Amino acid sequence: MKYILLLGILLLASCQNTPYDVRDTGKEVKAFPDYEDVTIPYNVAPLDISVEEDDTKSISVEICNHENVTLLTKLWNGRDTHWDIKEWHKILEDCKGQTIQIVVTICKNNGEWERYNPINIHVSADAIDQYVTYRRIAPAYETFSAVGIYQRDITTFDEYTVTDCNELQYSCMNCHATRNGDSEDMILHVRGPHGGKNKKKGGKQKNYNTKTDYNINAFAYAYWHPEGRYIAFSTNTTRQLFHAGEHDRIDVFDGASDVQVFDTETDSVLSAPHIHTKHFENFPAFSPCGKWLYYVHADSLPVPQKQDSLRYVLCKVSFDANEGRIGEDIDIIADKRAEGLSLSIPRPSPDGRYIMISSLKYGNFPVWHPASDLWMYDIQRDTLYALEKANSPYAEAYHNWSSNSKWAVVASRRTDGLHTRLCIFHIDEKGEAGKAFLLPQRTPRETEDNDLRSYNCPEFEVNRMILDKGDLMKFYDKPLDRESVH
Amino acid sequence: MKLGWREKKNQTVVVSSILYAGLFVYFYYFFFGHLQFLEQYQLMIYTPEYIGDMFSRPGGLSDFIGRFFTQFCYARLTGALAIALLLTINFLSTLYTTQRLTGRESCATLLMPACMIVFLMNEYAQVSFIAAITLAEALYLFLTLAKKSSWYYALLILFSGIGYWLIGPADILFITLAITELLFIRKYNNRFIFSAIAIAVHFGAAVTVYRLLPYRLHTMLTGVDYLRYSAETPLIMWIIYLIPFVACTHAIYRKRLKITWQWDWLIGLAVSSCIVTILHRESSTSEQFKQMDYWVRCGRWDKVIRIGEKEGPRSQLALVYLNLALGMEGQLTNRYPQFPQLGTRGLLNDWKRDCISALPLAEVMYRVGNMNTALRYSMEAMEANSDMEKSGRALERMAEINLINRDYAVARKYCMILRQSIFYRDKAEKMLAMIKKPELIDQHPEYGYMRKVRYNEDFIFNKYKFHPEEALKHLAMQNPENRLARDYYIVWQEMARNENRVCVDDEQVR
Numbered sequence: 001m002k003y004i005l006l007l008g009i010l011l012l013a014s015c016q017n018t019p020y021d022v023r024d025t026g027k028e029v030k031a032f033p034d035y036e037d038v039t040i041p042y043n044v045a046p047l048d049i050s051v052e053e054d055d056t057k058s059i060s061v062e063i064c065n066h067e068n069v070t071l072l073t074k075l076w077n078g079r080d081t082h083w084d085i086k087e088w089h090k091i092l093e094d095c096k097g098q099t100i101q102i103v104v105t106i107c108k109n110n111g112e113w114e115r116y117n118p119i120n121i122h123v124s125a126d127a128i129d130q131y132v133t134y135r136r137i138a139p140a141y142e143t144f145s146a147v148g149i150y151q152r153d154i155t156t157f158d159e160y161t162v163t164d165c166n167e168l169q170y171s172c173m174n175c176h177a178t179r180n181g182d183s184e185d186m187i188l189h190v191r192g193p194h195g196g197k198n199k200k201k202g203g204k205q206k207n208y209n210t211k212t213d214y215n216i217n218a219f220a221y222a223y224w225h226p227e228g229r230y231i232a233f234s235t236n237t238t239r240q241l242f243h244a245g246e247h248d249r250i251d252v253f254d255g256a257s258d259v260q261v262f263d264t265e266t267d268s269v270l271s272a273p274h275i276h277t278k279h280f281e282n283f284p285a286f287s288p289c290g291k292w293l294y295y296v297h298a299d300s301l302p303v304p305q306k307q308d309s310l311r312y313v314l315c316k317v318s319f320d321a322n323e324g325r326i327g328e329d330i331d332i333i334a335d336k337r338a339e340g341l342s343l344s345i346p347r348p349s350p351d352g353r354y355i356m357i358s359s360l361k362y363g364n365f366p367v368w369h370p371a372s373d374l375w376m377y378d379i380q381r382d383t384l385y386a387l388e389k390a391n392s393p394y395a396e397a398y399h400n401w402s403s404n405s406k407w408a409v410v411a412s413r414r415t416d417g418l419h420t421r422l423c424i425f426h427i428d429e430k431g432e433a434g435k436a437f438l439l440p441q442r443t444p445r446e447t448e449d450n451d452l453r454s455y456n457c458p459e460f461e462v463n464r465m466i467l468d469k470g471d472l473m474k475f476y477d478k479p480l481d482r483e484s485v486h
Numbered sequence: 487m488k489l490g491w492r493e494k495k496n497q498t499v500v501v502s503s504i505l506y507a508g509l510f511v512y513f514y515y516f517f518f519g520h521l522q523f524l525e526q527y528q529l530m531i532y533t534p535e536y537i538g539d540m541f542s543r544p545g546g547l548s549d550f551i552g553r554f555f556t557q558f559c560y561a562r563l564t565g566a567l568a569i570a571l572l573l574t575i576n577f578l579s580t581l582y583t584t585q586r587l588t589g590r591e592s593c594a595t596l597l598m599p600a601c602m603i604v605f606l607m608n609e610y611a612q613v614s615f616i617a618a619i620t621l622a623e624a625l626y627l628f629l630t631l632a633k634k635s636s637w638y639y640a641l642l643i644l645f646s647g648i649g650y651w652l653i654g655p656a657d658i659l660f661i662t663l664a665i666t667e668l669l670f671i672r673k674y675n676n677r678f679i680f681s682a683i684a685i686a687v688h689f690g691a692a693v694t695v696y697r698l699l700p701y702r703l704h705t706m707l708t709g710v711d712y713l714r715y716s717a718e719t720p721l722i723m724w725i726i727y728l729i730p731f732v733a734c735t736h737a738i739y740r741k742r743l744k745i746t747w748q749w750d751w752l753i754g755l756a757v758s759s760c761i762v763t764i765l766h767r768e769s770s771t772s773e774q775f776k777q778m779d780y781w782v783r784c785g786r787w788d789k790v791i792r793i794g795e796k797e798g799p800r801s802q803l804a805l806v807y808l809n810l811a812l813g814m815e816g817q818l819t820n821r822y823p824q825f826p827q828l829g830t831r832g833l834l835n836d837w838k839r840d841c842i843s844a845l846p847l848a849e850v851m852y853r854v855g856n857m858n859t860a861l862r863y864s865m866e867a868m869e870a871n872s873d874m875e876k877s878g879r880a881l882e883r884m885a886e887i888n889l890i891n892r893d894y895a896v897a898r899k900y901c902m903i904l905r906q907s908i909f910y911r912d913k914a915e916k917m918l919a920m921i922k923k924p925e926l927i928d929q930h931p932e933y934g935y936m937r938k939v940r941y942n943e944d945f946i947f948n949k950y951k952f953h954p955e956e957a958l959k960h961l962a963m964q965n966p967e968n969r970l971a972r973d974y975y976i977v978w979q980e981m982a983r984n985e986n987r988v989c990v991d992d993e994q995v996r
Contacts, residue, residue, distance in 0.1 A: 142839065
């Protein structure tokens, strides 16, 4: 009887208390996501992990500072950590500019404890903007079911719905853009027969039908002028192509594309013959000083027959915000055609020093090109280089900067090659990117396995994005009331 | 005609047993295609997030029960058993409601299962509406247990709010029944005030939820999950709300007819059967396609051909399945002229950006070895589904294609979701085992074969750049083993060449 009691006590004690008789494995722990050697902002949400070692019954995880002093130890049943947000933030606040270590000790199903090598995480003293807004949609072809614009609080795990297709009656939406990360000035593109642009400026919303006789199509990719009066747009006739072989699925090309500037005070479109040509102009972006308009350009070729020969270059043209005038001289500032690369989606850093850009083999739609990578154009040094640490073997696309130019977010297919996930990475004073890490999730493995949607077009914001539901629904309820852009 | 307790019990047992048997026969022999059609667009998985998501909007409980029953429609037998059971419970709740309000039974309660079947014939119908009506009646029956006016009022107001969240807008049936009892039976003081409060709570809840959640007000008043596409509410749903009151009216005036309860129920069964039979015949075109779809999913090509031989293809989509079945059985080149054809449109239908027309395209493309196009149409079949649910059938096919395409991470992802369901678990586990040991894929009779006959080189195409005839030729030429692609190519050429001779007009294949 006493042996049975003893066995019972042992079983109860097994894996319930602090680790004992711990064996050092000397190995890296298999965990998802990979946070080894990443640089994180001190105000980010807890980096929860899912341990993927076999026979894991429970885990004990310590956080140590750079002097190897244990700051916090927690024990969890199962494979997932679940850090308390307040405790986590206090530790990061105390360890700004230092490296912390996450030490994982696993209790196996047989009751033995095994310790793995620490995961090193560098805590940057640079804060990150509190919110990131993105579109969530299945990586589908033409149709879509659940689609919406959502905003995530990066410092916690809270997610808010900005709008979704339940509200806009199964309409697709995308291409949201804010001015300098301030959601009070924003624009949202809604597709479909009743589609258009919903613009919010100074908190006031207005709907526009942006398809006019002058445009080849409605406004698509948008970028605000820093002073808030103008919004640069591309107008595109986008088409899909399909791959026949293994792995690759879709290719996207423009039958035509132009760049224009919308004046929000006069509701009129500014254009110039040299950026409204038979060639392809796309993805406009204003410089932070507002004096330059960047965009990508490719010489006209018959598409889709020659779409795999279309290679874009990065251009700039001057812009006079006082006169509302687009300059006449176009400069090609980055060109990788000789190396067989095309450049797309230029995004200037808010401090005006860099332009982050996608590089791909051809075309301008990097998300369907597994080989697409992020590059950086240093405006001062006039050099273009790959952001090696931020890239992965899969597609990276739709990158954006935080308001302090220290962080960037990108939609990456790195987890399974198909579903895009938001990854954040640090940019140091030399313009080099740190290793990208997945936006923190509670129960990361479970979340990853059950999430069949892609996250794209991320943008950092400093405040909550709130749209008036009644104004948004005017897209559908009173579509004819919308004002046309002159 | 007043009946004793024992006689009432016998009556209920006999009628509900006959009803259950009748419903089972109908679902098993005539409606199985439709039930499978419902199931394939609504994958039920057992995770806290999935179930929590259901309860995060009005009608969560009815949605959960609806999906729970729907999952059994994966198989013909379990589907017929489950949906017949749900409709019988729904009938009983209407019967007890009528008994409670009038003290009598009415054969008009049989209109409830009949109208529910008519409702299910709508392609957008969801089983959750049946669950919602049943729950509303059950809630009312629970309320009748309250003996004191204070309890009655308290529960009425409570269920008007909580009921809206759990059942959805069908909670209005509970409120209407409760108010009917209050006004005509209980006649408590302040009954008008509390009736008005209950209605105000119901609509107040709808408006509050509309303000808080990203839904349209119309959806909040007609139900989030009663239909897969909730822009329009079919007339039959409004009729169903009235059936308990029709049954009560009939029960009150029935004594004048002076007929036995056996005859009364027989008349009810006959009328209900007539309604179902007439409307079933009306929808025979789409039901034929759905039956063929069921057999295609089961790989029973002989059954598809038998339906074609017996009835002739009644729609373009049915013809596409018939030609596919002929091809799979090696009879396409010889036998296709024996059936009414629509030219090349009978081999490959047009996709209409919906979830139905994508199914035959996905199936044909998979069988001829055009894996990526099959993947595309499987995804379209799932994503064009307006209620934003995942399709178990499409996910399973996409997992298979990703296995064949060697995209193991994506295949694993789909399998990890499928393994959390009841009916897809075994298949998902088998595929997960193959991902761990990829050589098993080459040894698999179907996947190994598909790897051999699929496109073995990558090229880019679109509908302008690459005609289906070229695609079939390419598949047939690159691998002589691909007999189906070869047969399709031959027949495609013949049909295209002799379009006028081979084709009949659309009237013949309605």
